[in-house]
Structures are given as structure tokens and as C-alpha cells.
Amino acid sequence: MALHPQIAALAAQLEEMSALLRDHGDRWWSVKIDLCRNLIADSNFTGIEKFLALIGDAGGFADFELRDGEGKLLPAHVRLVELRQAARVLAERLAREERSAT
DSSP: OOOOHHHHHHHHHHHHHHHHHHHTTOOHHHHHHHHHHHHHHTTOTHHHHHHHHHHHSTTSGGGOOOBOTTSOBOTHHHHHHHHHHHHHHHHHHHHHHHHHHO
16 A cells, blocks of 8 residues: 555655765664654654654754764755754644544
């Protein structure tokens, strides 16, 4: 069965985000994002809840920055911020829809 378009879009955003993180040497957050993406791709709402928790906690993924060995922000950080924001908006919308349906 095909995924709902918004769920498929969120899964794709998370997949791109995870790949970006791995490409820049991050394994910690990429593994967590992969877990969320896999759950979402299986139509498991827990994936959305886990993702929102990752970006909602102070000092969590919302505050993570891609930096080089000297502490300078990498150019790829801009794309990470874009993906994180787009995924957050979509995940929050899906969570609202889920809550209103139950």
C-alpha cells in the first residue's frame, strides 16, 4: 500500500537529513533520524512522536550544528536547518491531524 503523500514526504525529508548528517561524519543523530524515518515509512505514528521529541528537547537535535574540526559552521549546515524546519512543520501538522482524528 502506498504511503499518504505527507507521510512519504516526511520520510523522504528525514532520509535526506540522515544522509547529510552521515556525509559530514555524524553517526549519533543520523541513527536517531533513521529510526524515526523507518517507523514513519512503516506508517507507525511513534516515528513522528520520536522525531518531535528529538527536536523539542532543549540541547537536542534542534540545537545541533554541523561544524568542522575548527568549530566553524559548515556550508551544509544551511541545508540541515532547512530540512529540519520543513520536517518539523510537516511532523507537527501530521501530529495535529492524528490528535484531532482520535
